[in-house]
Amino acid sequence: MTDHEAIQELLAGYVLRSLSGEDAAEADRILTDHVPGCDECRATLDAFQAVAGDLALGAPAAAPPDTLRARLRKELEPRAPSRWNAGRIVAIAASVVVVVGVGAVALTRGGGGLANGQLARADLQDVTKAAVMSDATHQPLGQATEISAPATEKLYIYGTGIPLPPTGNVYRLWAGSPDQPRYIGDFLPTDDGTLLLEVMLPASSVGALFVTVEPEGSAPGQPGDVVWDTAA
Amino acid sequence: MRDGDREDLELHRRLTSGDRAAFDELYHRYAGPAYGLALRVTGQQILAQDVVHDAFLALWRAPEAYDAARGPFRTFFLALVHHRAVDLVRRESRLRARSERAANLEPLVGEDPADAIAEESYLGVRRKEVREALAALPPEQRQVLEMAYFGGKTQVQISDELGIPLGTVKTRTFAAMRKLRTALEDTG
Numbered sequence: 293m294t295d296h297e298a299i300q301e302l303l304a305g306y307v308l309r310s311l312s313g314e315d316a317a318e319a320d321r322i323l324t325d326h327v328p329g330c331d332e333c334r335a336t337l338d339a340f341q342a343v344a345g346d347l348a349l350g351a352p353a354a355a356p357p358d359t360l361r362a363r364l365r366k367e368l369e370p371r372a373p374s375r376w377n378a379g380r381i382v383a384i385a386a387s388v389v390v391v392v393g394v395g396a397v398a399l400t401r402g403g404g405g406l407a408n409g410q411l412a413r414a415d416l417q418d419v420t421k422a423a424v425m426s427d428a429t430h431q432p433l434g435q436a437t438e439i440s441a442p443a444t445e446k447l448y449i450y451g452t453g454i455p456l457p458p459t460g461n462v463y464r465l466w467a468g469s470p471d472q473p474r475y476i477g478d479f480l481p482t483d484d485g486t487l488l489l490e491v492m493l494p495a496s497s498v499g500a501l502f503v504t505v506e507p508e509g510s511a512p513g514q515p516g517d518v519v520w521d522t523a524a
Numbered sequence: 525m526r527d528g529d530r531e532d533l534e535l536h537r538r539l540t541s542g543d544r545a546a547f548d549e550l551y552h553r554y555a556g557p558a559y560g561l562a563l564r565v566t567g568q569q570i571l572a573q574d575v576v577h578d579a580f581l582a583l584w585r586a587p588e589a590y591d592a593a594r595g596p597f598r599t600f601f602l603a604l605v606h607h608r609a610v611d612l613v614r615r616e617s618r619l620r621a622r623s624e625r626a627a628n629l630e631p632l633v634g635e636d637p638a639d640a641i642a643e644e645s646y647l648g649v650r651r652k653e654v655r656e657a658l659a660a661l662p663p664e665q666r667q668v669l670e671m672a673y674f675g676g677k678t679q680v681q682i683s684d685e686l687g688i689p690l691g692t693v694k695t696r697t698f699a700a701m702r703k704l705r706t707a708l709e710d711t712g
Binding site: 297299301303304305307308309310311312313338339340341342343344345346347348349350351352353354355356357359360361363364367368423424 | 561563579601602610648651676677697698702704705
């Protein structure tokens with residue numbers, strides 16, 4: 293079996309939603325690292341996904357109860373122009389590509405979130421995927437937006453036009469309240485003001501978030517003045 | 525591209541501008557196949573309703589999640605329903621016994637049910653092609669495919685249940701998917 297065949301064997305399990313454990317982790321890795329740049333594997337993934345969609349027709353159709361349609365009708369709120377329309381996602385992607393190109397995404401290292409693994413730079417695709425899930429919630433976190441997807445327990449923070457804190461300082465992310473803070477990590481926006489972060493904790497375990505400005509490298513003791521919070 | 529797929533594309537285009545009539549038409553087309561699939565995977569009417577409800581609501585709220593460059597709307601939407609149904613079964617371990625029962629209903633192949641509802645003719649044609657492609661698979665390949673897809677089982681669970689090596693499950697699944705790809709691309 294060639295490397296491509298081994299990858300495509302994994303993709304077959306992936307589109308059927310039947311991977312678990314190490315295989316699922318390996319599929320996530322190749323979907324990020326290999327598939328986007330490999331025409332053959334991308335074509336196979338698309339073709340397998342089409343098969344997986346068509347397989348649905350292997351089950352007999354059945355009429356859903358009328359109450360389902362009535363329930364949906366009630367919930368179809370008039371749709372405001374989506375904050376996550378394709379143009380916006382492309383715009384964010386473009387900005388992130390530029391940023392990645394110059395390596396300017398900077399999370400502080402000393403005593404920061406990366407050290408304890410609770411804060412990391414998010415993958416744009418993951419954020420957009422979470423943002424459009426039906427159960428996703430978007431709420432302001434100061435100048436950024438917190439995106440929480442309960443079904444997958446993912447929690448992201450996204451923003452543009454975020455100013456840098458004063459020189460020698462970082463933003464510090466906390467869960468809970470200033471009286472009962474739980475330190476999550478330190479971060480800085482990119483030079484063009486983009487923030488794309490993943491909180492590496494189950495969304496349901498985090499609760500309210502707030503952000504303070506603290507001296508870079510300082511120990512995360514008592515939070516200073518709150519500059520952003522989700523309650524606002 | 526088939527006429528039905530072309531019509532779906534147009535309905536999806538209207539949906540992106542918030543057209544409720546387009547949503548209603550897509551519901552009319554896909555509620556039956558979606559509910560049938562969700563019922564097969566979850567084995568419970570209440571859960572199947574939740575799956576279909578959530579899938580249609582997600583479609584309404586974020587129609588841009590569908591990328592026409594990557595395939596027909598039909599396969600995108602039904603795959604979305606499938607993912608939600610499988611995820612629900614996995615989350616609800618108490619459903620395991622029910623889902624097993626559902627997945628072990630009479631085999632799909634050889635089954636010629638009068639579908640409970642009338643559907644668009646192009647979907648009926650595709651349904652026949654899918655069933656024929658499934659029927660043409662070697663039984664051992666069809667078995668692992670159906671356990672994964674309609675039973676919502678992981679490859680590890682299938683390996684345990686059938687008492688065969690995990691590698692064999694992977695090989696059979698891959699072979700089945702390649703055959704289905706060829707068969708359905710030829711007819712699609």
